[in-house]
Amino acid sequence: MQLPPLSARPAVSYVMPVLNEAEFLESAVHTILAQDYLGAKEIILALAESSDGTTEIAERLAATDPRVRLVDNPERDIPAGLNHAIAASTHPVIVRVDAHSELTPDYTTLAVAALQRSDVPGIANVGGIMRAAGRGDVQRAIARSYNSPFGLGGGAYHGDGTPGPAESAYLGVFRREAVAAVGGYDRAILRGEDWELNLRLRRAGFTVWFDPALQVTYWPRASFADLARQFFATGTWRAVLVRKYGRANPWRFFAPGALVLGLAVSLASLVLFCAGVLPWASAWPVLLVPAALYVAGILLAVIRIPEQRGLRDRLLTAVTLVTMHLSWGTGFLRGIAFGGGRVVDRSRVE
Template sequence: MPGLPDLPGVSYVMPVLNEEAYLEPAVRTILAQDYAGEKEIVLALGPSRDRSDEIAARLAEEDPRVRLVGNPARDIPAGLNAAISASRHPVIVRVDAHSELTPDYTRLGVAALRRTGAANVGGIMRAAGRGAVQRAIARGYNSPYGLGGGAYHGDGVAGLAESAYLGIFRREAIAAVGGYDPGILRGEDWELNLRIRRSGREVWFEPALGVTYWPRASLADLARQFFATGTWRAVLVRRYRGANPWRFFVPGALVLGLATSAVGLALLLTGVLPWASAWPLLLAPAAAYLLGVGFAVIRIPEQRGVGDRLLTAAALVTMHLSWGAGFLRGIVFGGGRVVDRSRI
């Protein structure tokens, strides 16, 4: 790709929906970036039911670098496209209201874009929590036993990547593939990066980039979020088939295995199947999963006492089963209008 100037202007784009608890700190970390180039922030405001619009208006009044656009469709891809269309700089930084950038994020990211010639650069997502439940959920995010797979959930080595968390993009790369697909309501980052890679451009993982992510603060909200995520991952499997990594299929297979164990246990307890036979082998998936969760809880760091370990186990099980159930729903029925309702 053509070279970038030393200090290209940067446009930060952020979809906003019911984010009154997180929006202002997220914007403040952007305004505090130690990057010397020109900057702007474009907030795409969905139909929030809290004080998000009021907070956004105040931030825009205080600093002319903060600009507002509407996102009546409420969905993340539509909001990102609206914000990108309203922005003007050659570098697009996709940010999230639940995320806070380290002060050097933009400077290091732009340097990586210039050094590698990549179309998109992403770093590491560090989940954090304030209460006991949110901290347990964050531990799940930060562990390969929770989400697993993506380099941006760990401390991988810099290099070419399948996708990127958030992302620092060359504007022309986004334009060349038509922007975010408004029909993909979750997993939009992976899908966009797939099209970027298929266009002959590169996605780069840069572990020096750090982002703090504040996950959902309750298990119920986590379940809603992950069910929607699993559903739309299945849509991506249906659309792109062999381009999907094998890990997308694991939670769905887990749910099927546990369902088999549940049916087997019911038939054994009711006497339909005899215990003195090979039929108790139907319980093997559930037994293996319980052992796996126990092993993961022992290995995951930053836990204090039995209460933390029980919450970590609950967070892992919620992640796995919600994602897997959503995936099976999406494989059979498609995405429909399944959306993440945890922020409504």
């Protein structure tokens, strides 16, 4: 679908849902204000009710810079917050930003240039590379797994690549007309809202564009408990997307759920074997093969993933991968069976 051409230097609205982000919010806003983009800018922070001083930080930022404006997000959910921020914004280009992400200085300039490409019709959204980073040993292990295909799988924005049409985009730099044409974010999808919006954009005839020159630093969860809660919610809502859109979902959405089922079969076979119900000749294929293949995969990942410095790092990497896979897979099976309900990631809240 064609879009009207942008001006040479279109004004940009940055939209950010914010909930309990006292540790990250100020840095995230400063990376926006430090963008080298020469067009007009505004930042809309959609504030949910926080308990860690985030609101006070946001109010101080808004008081010191008129480009920062605040709107309420009473629902506390990300899609609702994004829609509130977009509704309050005014400019033709919308840049989604997360409070726990930091943009490189040239991010907006490069993204707007991609939106202005005349050789690719209908570019409605542009995204680039998410580079996870960590400060402590556990957060660094989680970041390594985010950055590896052994952790999050095949999304282009988790690794390097060449510019081109994409299935989805991390965060995203959007044409306002395109977002309006498909109705914005679906407030009923509490996780995976980016993928779902990009699917509707593509189905409407727009192009989602990947450009690896765009770089975003992402600060992941810093504990295994928080990671498990995050990935359980993510798996649950991926299942909701599978239920809603069927074959439009990539195969990788199904892999963690299949893994959990395989390991469950192994465990059940072990119980039946120990109870004398299954003879060894019948039990060993289902008892050993799924678990053995998974252990072998984890060992391979621990060997291949870079930036590990000794046995402790490798053990932390293994724990991270198992936490990611099993939490996502368990959540996925829950979502397939029961839907999303009110399962939501509150790992940054408690």
